[in-house]
Amino acid sequence: MEISAAGRLEVRITAADVGKRVSVRCLTDAEDTTEKFTDTVGVLTSWDNGVLTITRKGGESVRMSESSLVAGKVVPAAPARRRGPSAGYPELAHVSARAWRPVVSERLGAWELRAAAGYTRRANSVLPLGDPGLPLDEALSVVRRWYGDRGLPAYVQTATGAEGTQELLCAELEQRGWTREVTAELWVGALAPVADRADPSGVVLSRSADEGWLARYQRKGVSEVALKVLGSGPSVWFATVPGEDADSAPAAIGRCVVDGRWAGFGAVEVDPALRRRGLASLVMAALASRALEEGASAAWLQVEADNVGARALYSGMGFSAHHAYHHYRDPRDGSS
Secondary structure, eight states, rough: OBBBBBOBOOOOGGGGTTEEEEEEEEEEOOOOOOEEEEEEEEEEEEEEEEEEEETTSSSSEEEEEEEEEEEEEOOOOOOOOOSSOOOOOHHHHHHHHHHHHSSSEETTTTTEEEEEETTOOOTSSSOSSSSOOOHHHHHHHHHHHHHHTTTTEEEEEEEEESOOOOOOHHHHHHHHEEEEEEEEEEEEEEEEETTTTTTTGGGGEEOOOOOHHHSSSOSOOOOOOHHHTTOSSEEEEEEEEOEEEEEEEESSSEEEETTTTTEEEEEEOOOGGTSSSSHHHHHHHHHHHHHHHHOEEEEEEEEEEOOOHHHHHHHHHEEEEEEEEEEEEEEETTTT
């Protein structure tokens, strides 16, 4: 908190600081707590009619009255990373987008409109990495029509919690009634320790997802469109740990996309009857070893906020959260 020379807490933020990362302390109005103050750190996304809104790293919005402020100041845009590879959000957004390409895409200024017949929100949402070249309401109208023409609901993918993320756009979408349906996190880590976790000799690597791999994949009835998305990316590898016999589904599978210094992991799935035997680590070790051979040194992956098992696994491998990402859905469900 900001403290004056006389030792008093001071509020050193104003409405002119909207869009900046701030740290504030305010009086609590809760009656069931002994705490007098609450502290909030995040991006100041609005200051209207005496009410502030601050968006935290995970995307949660906190509202507070101006009169409750005890102290506040602008803080650095993002804290220094204590471990893992250094990267800004724009770099990771581009890398993760290249690893999961849509079937159809179109540019709207610096926005990319993406569609893949509804297969996953990531491939059927707008990636807004800059100015769309139109006022926001006009841009959203274009988005709505574009997805409506394809029989799809309109989604916008946003991110929070790192330098260059889109807290202000999140706030604008929420003001217009767009609903946040999904929140997940993108984690990063060093690649070599992942490769060192297990002997990958029993893992089969392939450039395509064969019938066996698809038999273990959680999304059943995979279409030709889904196969195109799964196979998209600069250098794609599929890993399979064979089952007990030739007729059984694989014991575990995984997917990795190598893109320059980055290796992106996904679709790491294990037979429920064989969990907690190190098969997920085995799959990732095999993929990481191949990615190292192709010159990668850093790794990323995406994990749901409520997937406790996966978060524990990846944390043990040295991964940590870089930013949160969200999918906002048009309240009109894609209709004009």
